[in-house]
Amino acid sequence: MHLERNVSLAPYTTLRIGGPARFYTRVTTYAELIEALGFARAEGLPSFLLGGGSNLLVADEGYPGLVIHLGLAGDTVVDGELHEVAAGTEWDSFVRGACELGYSGVECLAGIPGLAGGTPVQNVGAYGQEVAQTIARVTALDLETLATVSFANSECRFAYRQSLFNSTHRNRYIVTAVRFRLSPEGRPNLTYADLKQHFGDARPAPLEVYEAVRGIRRSKGMLLVEDDPDSRSAGSFFKNPVIPVGQLEGIAKAAGVASVPNWPSGVENAKLPAAWLLDQAGFHKGFALGEVGISSRHTLALINRTGRATCVDILRLRDAIVAEVQGRFGIRLEQEPVYLA
Numbered sequence: 001m002h003l004e005r006n007v008s009l010a011p012y013t014t015l016r017i018g019g020p021a022r023f024y025t026r027v028t029t030y031a032e033l034i035e036a037l038g039f040a041r042a043e044g045l046p047s048f049l050l051g052g053g054s055n056l057l058v059a060d061e062g063y064p065g066l067v068i069h070l071g072l073a074g075d076t077v078v079d080g081e082l083h084e085v086a087a088g089t090e091w092d093s094f095v096r097g098a099c100e101l102g103y104s105g106v107e108c109l110a111g112i113p114g115l116a117g118g119t120p121v122q123n124v125g126a127y128g129q130e131v132a133q134t135i136a137r138v139t140a141l142d143l144e145t146l147a148t149v150s151f152a153n154s155e156c157r158f159a160y161r162q163s164l165f166n167s168t169h170r171n172r173y174i175v176t177a178v179r180f181r182l183s184p185e186g187r188p189n190l191t192y193a194d195l196k197q198h199f200g201d202a203r204p205a206p207l208e209v210y211e212a213v214r215g216i217r218r219s220k221g222m223l224l225v226e227d228d229p230d231s232r233s234a235g236s237f238f239k240n241p242v243i244p245v246g247q248l249e250g251i252a253k254a255a256g257v258a259s260v261p262n263w264p265s266g267v268e269n270a271k272l273p274a275a276w277l278l279d280q281a282g283f284h285k286g287f288a289l290g291e292v293g294i295s296s297r298h299t300l301a302l303i304n305r306t307g308r309a310t311c312v313d314i315l316r317l318r319d320a321i322v323a324e325v326q327g328r329f330g331i332r333l334e335q336e337p338v339y340l341a
C-alpha cells in the first residue's frame with residue numbers, strides 16, 4: 001500500500017472542488033484494500049471509499065481521515081447472460097463492451113461517469129433504465145467483519161436513487177464486484193421520449209443506442225468533456241421529490257399554472273421534476289452566482305463555472321435554491337451528491 005498525506009481531493013472529483021485528505025491511498029488489489037482498512041483502524045481514523053468522484057461534494061477543509069481510492073479493476077467475466085464487473089472498472093467502458101457484444105439492459109446508462117462499484121450504491125438511472133433492473137448480485141466487503149458477502153437483487157433494497165448501501169447500511173459495505181443479467185437478444189429500451197424521437201420506427205442495435213445516449217448527454221452537458229464548464233458538476237444536484245397527490249393542486253396554484261408536470265409514484269404519490277421546481281423558483285439554465293451556477297444546458301446541474309469555486313460557493317447556491325423552493329411550494333429538495341467532510 002502506498003500512503004500519501006495531505007492530498008488535494010479536488011482533482012479526484014468531477015466538480016473539481018474540495019480540500020485535502022489527511023491520508024490518501026489508491027488500492028488496486030484486494031490485499032491493499034484490507035491493508036488500508038487495517039491502517040485506518042490501527043490509527044483510529046475514519047475512512048472513506050472514493051470511486052470516480054462524480055457524485056461527491058468535498059468540504060473545503062478536506063477530510064480528516066483516510067481516503068481509499070478504489071482501483072480494483074478487472075476483466076468483465078461473461079457467462080451467458082451474466083456479466084460480472086469489478087467495482088473499479090469505468091462504468092462507461094463496461095456499458096460499451098456489453099453493447100458491442102450485442103447485449104441490451106444497460107445501453108441507456110451510457111456516458112454516466114464513475115465506476116461500476118458506485119452504480120448499485122445510488123441505483124443509477126437515466127433515459128428509462130436503472131441498474132436495479134439488471135443487477136443480479138452485488139459482492140461486497142463487510143467492514144464490520146471483513147468477510148466477503150453477496151447480495152441478491154431483492155436484498156439490495158433498491159428504490160429511486162437508493163439502496164441499502166446508501167441508506168440503512170450506509171458505510172457498512174464496500175462493493176467489490178457487480179453481476180448484471182443482460183439480454184443477448186439485444187432489444188434496447190426505447191421508452192424515453194428523446195430516444196423515441198431519435199430513432200422513430202427504427203430498431204437500433206444496443207451500440208447505436210449507446211452512441212445516441214452519449215450524443216444526447218453531450219448536448220445537455222451531462223457527458224464529461226474536458227473543457228466544458230457545464231460538465232464540471234456532480235450530475236443532477238437534487239432528487240425529484242415525491243409528494244402526496246393531494247398536494248399537486250396547491251403547487252399548481254402557487255405556480256399560477258393549470259397543472260403540474262408529474263408522474264405516478266406508488267398508489268397515492270406523485271414524483272415531480274425537480275428541474276421544473278427550480279425553473280418556477282427563478283433558477284434557470286445559465287444562472288450564475290459568483291464562481292458557481294446552473295449549467296446552461298441542464299437545470300439540475302450545479303456547476304463550478306470558473307473552475308475556481310469552493311464548496312462554500314456551492315452550498316450557498318444550494319441553500320438559496322432549497323429555501324426559495326420551500327418558501328414557494330412547501331417542498332424541501334433533497335441533495336443527491338454525497339457530502340464528504
Ligand SMILES: Cc1cc2nc3c(=O)[nH]c(=O)nc-3n(C[C@H](O)[C@H](O)[C@H](O)COP(=O)(O)OP(=O)(O)OC[C@H]3O[C@@H](n4cnc5c(N)ncnc54)[C@H](O)[C@@H]3O)c2cc1C
Nearest residue numbers: 051052053054055114115117118124125126174175234235
Ligand atoms: C456529468 C454527470 C452526469 C451524471 N449523470 C447521472 C445519471 O444520469 N444518473 C445517475 O444516477 N447519476 C448520474 N451522475 C452521478 C454519478 O455519476 C453516479 O452516481 C455514479 O454512479 C457515481 O459513481 P462514482 O464511482 O463516481 O462514485 P463516487 O462519487 O466516488 O462516490 C459516491 C458515493 O458512493 C460511494 N461508493 C462509490 N463506490 C463505492 C463502492 N465500490 N462501494 C461502496 N460505496 C461506494 C462513495 O463512498 C460515496 O459515498 C452523473 C454525474 C455527473 C458528473
